[in-house]
């Protein structure tokens with residue numbers, strides 16, 4: 001459920017809050033990074049989809065390293081705490097359609113299931 005502040009009319013509670021890792025390390029860095037693993041076009045697609053749909057229940061926030069760099073690109077969705085490893089823009093579309101619009105997480109893209 002979304003609530004609005006009375007003075008700014010901004011959403012203060014999101015149904016889904018997405019943190020997408022934008023960390024980029026130099027090529028060959030031992031930890032790797034999500035941006036080196038191809039995150040940019042995926043996050044671009046996610047931002048475009050969310051912007052186009054103007055769904056106030058979903059917020060995307062750029063994050064720093066989430067700690068599992070070599071498994072990137074990574075994004076985490078709260079409140080469930082679901083970790084996704086999308087590889088294609090079609091994966092992003094599937095997450096938007098099934099999870100954010102339909103309420104059903106995309107199991108095949110989850111890398112750290114919420115216990």
Ligand code: FES
Pocket residue numbers: 021022023024032033034035064065066067068069070072074
């Ligand atoms: S660089 Fe993205 S999880 Fe570490």
